[in-house]
Amino acid sequence: MTTDAPWLIAGLGNPGPWFRLTRHNAGFLTVDRLAERHGARFRRRGIGSVVAEIEVDGRPVLLAKPLWFTINQSGRPVAGLMRRYSVPVERLVVVQDDLDFAYGTGKLKRGGGPGGHNGVRSVGDVLGTRDFVRLRFGIGRPPKGQSVGDYVLKKFSDEELTAMPGVLERCADALETLVRLGLNRAQDALNVSA
Template identity: 60%
Template sequence: MTSNERWLIVGLGNPGPWFAGTRHNVGFSVVGHLAERAGARFRMRGPRCRLAEIGVADRSVLLAKPLWTINQSGPPVAGLMRSHAVPATRLLVVQDDLDFPFGVVRLKRAGGPGGHNGVRSVSDAVGTHDYLRLRFGVGRPVKGQKIGRFVLGRFTTTEAEQFPDLLERCVTAVDNLIEHGLDKAQTALHTR
């Protein structure tokens, strides 16, 4: 692995067992699946995050789960970027997204937070919006249901059955991004 090509992939989520499996923790699920597939284990790295390291296409990839609440994810991410010399061009943030129906997965570079406070925190802390994002659609709540309750809720039975295949799709997208670049990864992901 070439250390000068190191990537940082951050899954957004809330720490603790109560939040596991919720829509808002899709980011944790994706980076967890990346680690599991590679046989890597997350370890503590100070009080701010859990880290695992894997290799993708001969590049070193740090996987991170910030241990602050999702809305305060930025400072741990900025700290990791500094301590591991990862530029914003090789930062990928994995997030849940209310703007897409359940299961739609999109890769993009830059852009505003779109109402996602975790993304806003990351952008504020790293001082730019110009990083990569993997957006996992979780859909919208039914009329009258509060957004907070919805994103902190669990998937429906049907969604939970589809989730493992969608995790594989996310992992493939990450592999393609790191190995072939954004344009080719987007084409492969978005034309499926």
């Protein structure tokens, strides 16, 4: 890996305004917050993606939102951006919603299975490896009687939306720490036990 290779932080979500504040779009919301911090705008780039370019302490970082039909087909656009910008897998970060963590909590880790998240599965399948970093944004479990599919496609509750700015700030802080200081330091700042 060359030291000047960019980072690619890909937030997963579903395209379209209706999905904007749904739980499945936690990844989009996180990269949106990072772009806002740096005054960057998303522009269409590559195969089915919009990209914003920022720098973190002089290090180039691409923020991406794959827009390939649905979140479940995120792998092709992510792989296309990695090829276009010569991003090694060690510098790929995928931001996903995660049912295994309570809302407002999360975890950074490298590798591991997709945990039932089809967007993460798609990225791993297309790349042929799961050795990338994931920021798992906790959304909690659905209430009894509600399917997972319905739950992740519902909008965040009013209470969750009230807490959202602080949650997004913590995620953005952790991602910037990852770029600046590495995974271990970023994990210390964000990780919680399941």
